[in-house]
Amino acid sequence: MRGELGTGTAQVAPRPVIGVTIGDPAGIGPEIVAKALAHSEVHGWSRVIVYGQALALERIRHVVPEMPRLEVVADVREALSAAHDGVPVVEVTAAFPPDVPIGEVSEAGGRASFAYVQAAVRDALAGHLDGIATAPIHKEALRAAGVPYIGHTEMLADLTGSSSSYTMFMTGPLRIFFVTRHVSLRQACDLVTRERVLETILAADRYLRRLGIAQPRLAVAALNPHASDGGLMGDEEARAVTPAVAEARDRGIQAAGPVPADSVFVQAIEGRHDAVISLYHDQGHIAAKVYDFDRTVSLTLGLPFLRTSVDHGTALDIAGTGRAREISMLEAIRVAALYARPWRTGTGR
Structure with missing residues (x-):
């Protein structure tokens, strides 16, 4: 009662x-x-x-x-x-x-x-x-x-x-924020800009604090394989992700990245990050649903x-x-x- x-x-x-x-x-x-x-x-x-x-x-x-x-x-x-x-x-x-x-x-x-x-x-x-x-x-x-x-x-x-408003996925120890969601993969790649990545990092830090995590540790997933291997496979990391992470750090936020997408979610599950910034819809969805499809919850x-x-x-x-x-x-x-x-x-x- x-x-x-x-x-x-x-x-x-x-x-x-x-x-x-x-x-x-x-x-x-x-x-x-x-x-x-x-x-x-x-x-x-x-x-x-x-x-x-x-x-x-x-x-x-x-x-x-x-x-x-x-x-x-x-x-x-x-x-x-x-x-x-x-x-x-x-x-x-x-x-x-x-x-x-x-x-x-x-x-x-x-x-x-x-x-x-x-x-x-x-x-x-x-x-x-x-x-x-x-x-x-x-x-x-x-x-x-x-x-x-x-x-x-x-x-x-x-x-x-x-x-x-931002979407955060939560399943077990895994929390995921998204830079882009309901757009085509081609559009998502174009929308990976320094401004958008930084905005998502700042929002994730702010919202996790409001949910009770005093010092959030964030990691930004890379877009390209192996985080582009120093520019051998794309320039989005050097052009957008790395500058956004650097600016977030300058603002006192604990941010890492770009971290190769085939590693970053495992690291979060192991407790090294409080949340992962996913650059596009399926990047984060696949990780969460493979970890535990039934218990994945979306928070707005x-x-x-x-x-x-x-x-x-x-x-x-x-x-x-x-x-x-x-x-x-x-x-x-x-x-x-x-x-x-x-x-x-x-x-x-």
């Missing part, structure tokens, strides 16, 4: 309130959310409020019989005002017709998934939620619905009026609140079958519960 007393006279801190959006209702989002909520430890970590539609969850109950009882509420105030017999679901009014097939890209799915995020962001900005954990949305469905964002990161930055930093997410897509091919694994959703809720309040207050862990 929130505010209950533990042993002695010390009061147990209230559980953080985490809004969980169910993602595209035609994908595996409802299933992994339902399965995650069936784990009793989730409700010890946090007070969960689901944002979506009970219909989208109930129609997959036959493959998730362990799904807890759902209690539809009109808004977050009702969800927080009293104890509930089931998990409160803020019923978002974006109509998701029951005849829309599971496992197919649809305009309705894109419209609904965007509405769920909008509702959770509104309540987080109003201070009702400590953080948000999101299930996956589908880029093509968003486009079909006319939603002008390619994904959660861009959507959240605009909805919160944030001038910049730079918003007024902390947002975490699973690091996989809607998996339309298995949606509605009961085969989706909820481990990443569990981790997303756990990490949100762990860091959401320190992020809001800037007090660290």
Whole structure:
């Protein structure tokens, strides 16, 4: 219970309130959310409020019989005002017709998934939620619905009026920031500039301190094989990465690099770096997912609140079958519960 007393006279801190959006209702989002909520430890970590539609969850109950009882509420105030017999679901009014097939890209799915995020962001900005954990949305469905964002990161930055936001991957000891993400590999190479690399180093240092790491040790991955071998294989290291690292050091930041990409992630896992700066999407994604695909969590930093997410897509091919694994959703809720309040207050862990 929130505010209950533990042993002695010390009061147990209230559980953080985490809004969980169910993602595209035609994908595996409802299933992994339902399965995650069936784990009793989730409700010890946090007070969960689901944002979506009970219909989208109930129609997959036959493959998730362990799904807890759902209690539809009109808004977050009702969800927080009293104890509930089931998990409160803020019923978002974006109509998701029951005849829309599971496992197919649809305009309705894109419209609904965007509405769920909008509702959770509104309540987080109003201070009702400590953080948000999101299930996956589908880029093509968003486009079909006319939603002008390619994904959660861009959507959240605009909805919160944030001038910049950064993605950090976290799995076990591995933390990864990205200089570029949702652009082509050709564009990513062109975007590896001294200014962008330095900006990412500075942001990583600032955000890790806010999450409780007093003196972050950062390493920047190289773009080219063997960090270009002194210019034999490209000049991006000499032109962009090395000057950015040098300037970061001049500013008092513990930064190393360029470190060959085939070594830097192993070094971080071994504890030599607190985080790695990945220069492009797959460079960091591959490392995290090979290390532990199911437990990789994406954190969006730079918003007024902390947002975490699973690091996989809607998996339309298995949606509605009961085969989706909820481990990443569990981790997303756990990490949100762990860091959401320190992020809001800037007090660290």
